[in-house]
Amino acid sequence: MKFNIALLAGDGIGPEVINEAVKVSDAIAKKFNHEINWTPALTGACAIDAVGVPYPDETHEICMAADAVLFGAIGHPKYDNDPSAPVRPEQGLLLMRKKLGLFANVRPTFTFPSLIDNSPLKRERIEGTDLIFLRELTGGIYFGEKGRKDDGETAFDTCTYTRAEVKRLAKKGFELAMTRSKKLCCVDKANVLETSRLWRETVQAMEKEYPEVTVSYEFVDAVAMRLVQWPNSYDVLITENLFGDILTDEASVISGSMGLMPSASVGEHTSLYEPIHGSYPQATGLNIANPLATVLSAAMMFEDAFGLKEEAEAIRAVVNKSLEQRIVTEDLAEKDAKAYKTSEVGDWLVANL
Amino acid sequence: MKFNIALLAGDGIGPEVINEAVKVSDAIAKKFNHEINWTPALTGACAIDAVGVPYPDETHEICMAADAVLFGAIGHPKYDNDPSAPVRPEQGLLLMRKKLGLFANVRPTFTFPSLIDNSPLKRERIEGTDLIFLRELTGGIYFGEKGRKDDGETAFDTCTYTRAEVKRLAKKGFELAMTRSKKLCCVDKANVLETSRLWRETVQAMEKEYPEVTVSYEFVDAVAMRLVQWPNSYDVLITENLFGDILTDEASVISGSMGLMPSASVGEHTSLYEPIHGSYPQATGLNIANPLATVLSAAMMFEDAFGLKEEAEAIRAVVNKSLEQRIVTEDLAEKDAKAYKTSEVGDWLVANL
Ligand SMILES: CC(C)[C@H](C(=O)O)[C@@H](O)C(=O)O
Ligand SMILES: CC(C)[C@H](C(=O)O)[C@@H](O)C(=O)O
Numbered sequence: 001m002k003f004n005i006a007l008l009a010g011d012g013i014g015p016e017v018i019n020e021a022v023k024v025s026d027a028i029a030k031k032f033n034h035e036i037n038w039t040p041a042l043t044g045a046c047a048i049d050a051v052g053v054p055y056p057d058e059t060h061e062i063c064m065a066a067d068a069v070l071f072g073a074i075g076h077p078k079y080d081n082d083p084s085a086p087v088r089p090e091q092g093l094l095l096m097r098k099k100l101g102l103f104a105n106v107r108p109t110f111t112f113p114s115l116i117d118n119s120p121l122k123r124e125r126i127e128g129t130d131l132i133f134l135r136e137l138t139g140g141i142y143f144g145e146k147g148r149k150d151d152g153e154t155a156f157d158t159c160t161y162t163r164a165e166v167k168r169l170a171k172k173g174f175e176l177a178m179t180r181s182k183k184l185c186c187v188d189k190a191n192v193l194e195t196s197r198l199w200r201e202t203v204q205a206m207e208k209e210y211p212e213v214t215v216s217y218e219f220v221d222a223v224a225m226r227l228v229q230w231p232n233s234y235d236v237l238i239t240e241n242l243f244g245d246i247l248t249d250e251a252s253v254i255s256g257s258m259g260l261m262p263s264a265s266v267g268e269h270t271s272l273y274e275p276i277h278g279s280y281p282q283a284t285g286l287n288i289a290n291p292l293a294t295v296l297s298a299a300m301m302f303e304d305a306f307g308l309k310e311e312a313e314a315i316r317a318v319v320n321k322s323l324e325q326r327i328v329t330e331d332l333a334e335k336d337a338k339a340y341k342t343s344e345v346g347d348w349l350v351a352n353l
Numbered sequence: 354m355k356f357n358i359a360l361l362a363g364d365g366i367g368p369e370v371i372n373e374a375v376k377v378s379d380a381i382a383k384k385f386n387h388e389i390n391w392t393p394a395l396t397g398a399c400a401i402d403a404v405g406v407p408y409p410d411e412t413h414e415i416c417m418a419a420d421a422v423l424f425g426a427i428g429h430p431k432y433d434n435d436p437s438a439p440v441r442p443e444q445g446l447l448l449m450r451k452k453l454g455l456f457a458n459v460r461p462t463f464t465f466p467s468l469i470d471n472s473p474l475k476r477e478r479i480e481g482t483d484l485i486f487l488r489e490l491t492g493g494i495y496f497g498e499k500g501r502k503d504d505g506e507t508a509f510d511t512c513t514y515t516r517a518e519v520k521r522l523a524k525k526g527f528e529l530a531m532t533r534s535k536k537l538c539c540v541d542k543a544n545v546l547e548t549s550r551l552w553r554e555t556v557q558a559m560e561k562e563y564p565e566v567t568v569s570y571e572f573v574d575a576v577a578m579r580l581v582q583w584p585n586s587y588d589v590l591i592t593e594n595l596f597g598d599i600l601t602d603e604a605s606v607i608s609g610s611m612g613l614m615p616s617a618s619v620g621e622h623t624s625l626y627e628p629i630h631g632s633y634p635q636a637t638g639l640n641i642a643n644p645l646a647t648v649l650s651a652a653m654m655f656e657d658a659f660g661l662k663e664e665a666e667a668i669r670a671v672v673n674k675s676l677e678q679r680i681v682t683e684d685l686a687e688k689d690a691k692a693y694k695t696s697e698v699g700d701w702l703v704a705n706l
Contacts, residue, residue, distance in 0.1 A: 083543035083550060090544050120478045120582050141494075141512065146547040150515070155551035159494065159510045162503070189595070190436035191443045194499040197436060198508035221602040228581055228606050229473050242542070246599055250577040258578075 002035045003306060006066035006270070008059065010044040011089065012279025013289035013342075014072025020291035020346030021070060021298045024318075027350040028302065028311050039066065043096065044074025044089040044279075054092025060099055063270050068305040069100075070298060071274035077281050097137050101268030103165070104172050105135040106300075107248040107276065108262070109231070111255045114323045115332065119256030121228070126254060131234040132176060133251060135244025136161075136169045137265060140195070142241050161195045161240065166202040172266075173238035174210040180235055184215045187223050187239035187247065199240060220247070227251055252276055259290035259331050260319075262297035264304060271305050273297040287341045290329040292319055295349065318349050355388045356659060359419035359623070361412065363397040364442065365632025366642035366695075367425025373644035373699030374423060374651045377671075380703045381655070381664050392419065396449065397427025397442040397632075407445025413452055416623050421658040422453075423651060424627035430634050450490050454621030456518070457525050458488040459653075460601040460629065461615070462584070464608045467676045468685065472609030474581070479607060484587040485529060486604060488597025489514075489522045490618055493548070495594050514548045514593065519555040525619075526591035527563045533588055537568045540576050540592035540600065552593060573600070580604055605629055612643035612684050613672075615650035617657060624658050626650040640694045643682040645672055648702065671702050 007022070009015040022038060029036045041059040048054050054074070063069050074089045096102070110130045111119070119126045144158030170186075177184040186203045188196035200217055207215055218226075220243045226233065227247065231254050239247065252258045258277060265272045275293030283289050296319060303312035322328065327348045330339035340348070360375065362368040375391060382389045394412040401407050407427070416422050427442045449455070463483045464472070472479045497511035523539075530537040539556045541549035553570055560568055571579075573596045579586065580600065584607050592600065605611045611630060618625045628646030636642050649672060656665035675681065680701045683692035693701070 083553065088544070094545075120474050122473060122475055125473045142545055144509070148547065148551075153516045155514055155547045156497070157494075157512045157546045157548050159512070161508055163506045189598075191441070192447075192495055193510045194501065195508045195510050198501075200436065221598050224577070224599045224603040225606045225611075228603060243599075245542075245574050246577045246596075249574040250581060250603065253578045253581050 001306065002037070003067045004037045004039065004065065006063045006069040007038045007040045008043045008063075008069060008071045009040065010072040010074040010279060011046055011076050012073055012281045012284045014044070014074065014279055016285075016287060016289050016342050017275060017291040017294040018070065018072040020342060020349070021294040023346045024295050024315060024349050024353070025298045027353050028315060031314070031353060032308070032311050043092050045076035045079065047092060048087055048089065052087070054087065054089050055095045055099070060096070063096070063100055066270050068301050069270055069272040070301060071272050072294065073275065073277065073279040075279040075281070094142060097265065098143065100270060100272065101138065102265035102272055103136060103138045103267040104169055104265065105137040105244065105248070106264040106266065107133040107135060107251070109133075109251040109255050112257055112260065112320065112323055115257050115260075118332070119254060121231070121254055125229070126231060126256070128232040129255060131231065131251065132236050133244060133248045134169060134173045134176065134236065134238045135248055136165065136240045137244075138267070139165045140241035159193070159195050159242070161198055163198060163202050166199050167206070170203050170206055170238055173236055174206060174213055177213045177236045178210065182213050183235040184213050185223070185234060185237045186215060186217050187220050187237055187243055188217065189220050189243075190217070191219060195240065203238070223247060224250060227254060248276070260292045260296065262293055262300050264297070264300050266304070271301075273301040273305070287343055288330055288339070289342050290331050291342050291346055295319060295346075314353060318353050321352060322348055354659065355390070356420045357390045357392065357418065359416045359422040360391045360393045361396045361416075361422060361424045362393065363425040363427040363632060364399055364429050365426055365634045365637045367397070367427065367632055369638075369640060369642050369695050370628060370644040370647040371423065371425040373695060373702070374647040376699045377648050377668060377702050377706070378651045380706050381668060384667070384706060385661070385664050396445050398429035398432065400445060401440055401442065405440070407440065407442050408448045408452070413449070416449070416453060419623050421654050422623055422625040423654060424625050425647065426628065426630065426632040428632040428634070447495060450618065451496065453623060453625065454491065455618035455625055456489060456491045456620040457522055457618065458486075458490040458597065458601070459617040459619065460486040460488060460604070462486075462604040462608050465610055465613065465673065465676055468610050468613075471685070472607060474584070474607055478582070479584060479609070481585040482608060484584065484604065485589050486597060486601045487522060487526045487529065487589065487591045488601055489518065489593045490597075491620070492518045493594035512546070512548050512595070514551055516551060516555050519552050520559070523556050523559055523591055526589055527559060527566055530566045530589045531563065535566050536588040537566050538576070538587060538590045539568060539570050540573050540590055540596055541570065542573050542596075543570070544572060548593065556591070576600060577603060580607060601629070613645045613649065615646055615653050617650070617653050619657070624654075626654040626658070640696055641683055641692070642695050643684050644695050644699055648672060667706060671706050674705060675701055
């Protein structure tokens, strides 16, 4: 098979981790007789520097024309202290999500047996955790009307959802639950918010179409607790944009392997695959960042975007092997053990595929 | 001294835990020569059952006339499956907060040396944790305009904040920080929300009035992570209503002593003290609920509402002693050890004051 992949390396360590994912993807393609055509494009702070906007039209066209997008990370410290700067890298992210119609962010949290002791949680709490959040990504308070009144003394943000928006996200949740343990948790704040009540009634009405799926409804504050207490009690969770932002990040650290967690954003057009970590500016250019989350994002891309399960499994297997043999970057290296460079980890993966 | 305390026992285990806090408070009052006059009043599901509304006017008048309010818990399972029922216990809670002007919810999270191994976190992660959230409690998306449009197909909620609302909460945060390690963290989502940008600019403008306080600004998703990773890196945190709801609950479980965490809500009129746990309906009437969070809430009341530090310390000391000697309810009892009843724990505290 032949694929066109848009390559959005972004800022900070983005280019370095993307580089390793490309190496591994190319090696897999060669092994399984596929051909990948990579098209690099600008996004984030580097796009602002080059052309003045964080998600240029040209980048959007490249993404729309591609079979998948592989994304690194964006963000630069020069924008950190001024969240109201007129042009910011994150705006590129939000614009990209909206224009590509990426309404569902798929965020798994799972454990690696060899890394379980890296978790801040005790072993018996985290063992067996394997959950997936579906976060709604193009609606809610992120995209509602916002602004100031009363000479700037009053600020407001509006959270809006339509039944159709909830339905398409929930549908993905039900379908995903059917491929797993048939447990779905709808996370909301229906005791306070009208949008949450719409979420809940919409999901409740869909239950009869999926009689095998057991649906639970939990308040966002309760989920924030149980994720720390008994993360392994969850399987598939669906939630709106802002709750998803908070809870998926909370979930990402419980496994102790945040540098390893991949993600996908899917929707109306091309799907996008990216590590969940940020641009880690302090490490830029040092060849020390952990490339595994990006490599595992490429695995998700092979499986979900191209339907190539065997290729995906081959990538996951070699990643597991590297972890077992501790061919790892400094974030995972044991005390007094050798820390491998970003590119060395990539080389090892390619050599051991 | 002489105090009038409004006693809002509420639902579920509320009356049982309140009962023990009253016993301990009365014993302390006797010992230190104070006189407490308790005035019980209805709130929550029991108020709906009795008079049709969850926060009756009569209850409000009793609270307004009191020197402090001691609150149990509210909520009943018969309202759980229908968050859009016309009258619900939580509405009473929100109305009470609004009418009493309780704009600052004070939520400490700390550890008890004798209980540290109850935490879901590893010892080295949780040890030394002693943080306090100040959650804004009468504004934001909880109280903004909400409703439906397009024949019910679109729902919306509005988050609104004024500079004055942010200021009065932040002022409490700066003042609290001055009495502690002079570290203040402002939690927002200023990279996305206009209300967060108002929060941030308001707090930034106040920094010069408190030159000794070091202020950090962190995004809510980052805080959700760091609370699990390094909770002991935080001291005083301030945040808006909804973020506070989620993060304080997350913070409450990391210590492994949720059944022990007290809280206060302070503002324009009478202050209110309550355990952070819920009404725990399954345990109602069984005399098994842990009364210590309510007892420690009474200690906060003695210290903060009445300025009686010695009395508060005496309560905390006897609670610590009970924990060390494992005079504890079943939630804290060790395997094969005796679990004391709610009332037995209260009796023991009174006898050992
Ligand atoms: C950078 C920010 C706008 C973004 C979000 O809030 O969605 C990030 O936190 C994420 O989760 O991808
Ligand atoms: C019951 C609910 C309305 C309430 C809230 O969201 O404020 C509760 O979760 C709390 O934190 O006191």
